[in-house]
Amino acid sequence: MNEYxxxxxxxxxxxxxxxxxxxxxxxxxxDCETCCNPIQITVQAENREILSFQAENIEQ
Incomplete structure (x- = not known):
């Protein structure tokens, strides 16, 4: 587990x-720990390293 x-x-x-x-x-x-709104998280990892991270508003 990595903290991001x-x-x-x-x-x-x-x-x-x-x-x-x-x-x-x-x-x-x-859900955001501050405002509680839902966030779409997409993560790509390789060799136990995060290559890409996206946090998007799902209400767009």
């Missing part, structure tokens, strides 16, 4: 999330 910091696409607060880097591609919805 990013900005919420709703409230713009910096939040952190634990990412399971044993999975090469993940996509799921997680």
């Amino acid at each position: 910091f990013f900005q919420c696409p709703y409230c713009w607060e910096e939040i952190s999330m634990l990412i399971d880097v044993s999975q090469s591609l993940q996509s799921y919805i997680e």
Whole structure:
């Protein structure tokens, strides 16, 4: 598990999330710990390193 910091696409607060880097591609919805809005998370990992991370507003 790697801790990853990013900005919420709703409230713009910096939040952190634990990412399971044993999975090469993940996509799921997680609520912001500050404003509780749902965020679409997409992560690509390789060799236990995060290659790409996207946190998107699902209400676009």
